[in-house]
Amino acid sequence: MTELDPVIHAPARLRIITALNEALADGDELTFPVLQKLLGMTAGNLTTHLGKLEGAGYVETTKAFAGRKPVTYVSLTATGRTAFRSYRTQLLELLGGGS
Template identity: 60%
Template sequence: MADLDPVIHAQARLRITAALATLDQDQSIAFPRLQELLDMTPGNLSTHLKKLEDADYIVQTKEFLGRKPVTYLRLSTRGRRAYEDYREQLRALLDREP
């Protein structure tokens, strides 16, 4: 059995990828909304997003609404596949006979 993906396996990053996986492939969510959903501080969320971005698991898009910058987030194709693989591996691990 393959090892669980250490990038996703950290609790905060698992919560982030699980939340982003609920969106359609072409949808994104604003940083403040994701922060609110996950009840994370901006610094903590940013730290974990950086690790996901370094692994090419998320895509960040920065736009302006009027003069205010807004960051939008979504899973990349690679990130979505990694999350799906993680779920399959976890299920296999949990279903394994002792």
């Protein structure tokens, strides 16, 4: 039996990567506040978990300016999308539901 990816398996990170996988097409991104509102997470909690996902190469954050205001964008990398699909398949197999 294959072990589930511990980076994704934490409940908050699973919510983040699931939301990004569902909400974004390849190459798309969300602003940090939109993702925060979508998930109902505090900024600090979301930042911490995004850091873990980014460290694994699953998400990418980029900072830019909209006028004079800083904006952080979050996207799901190809590696992250592949890892999520693998995680989902493994979880379904573990639960006896197949893929």
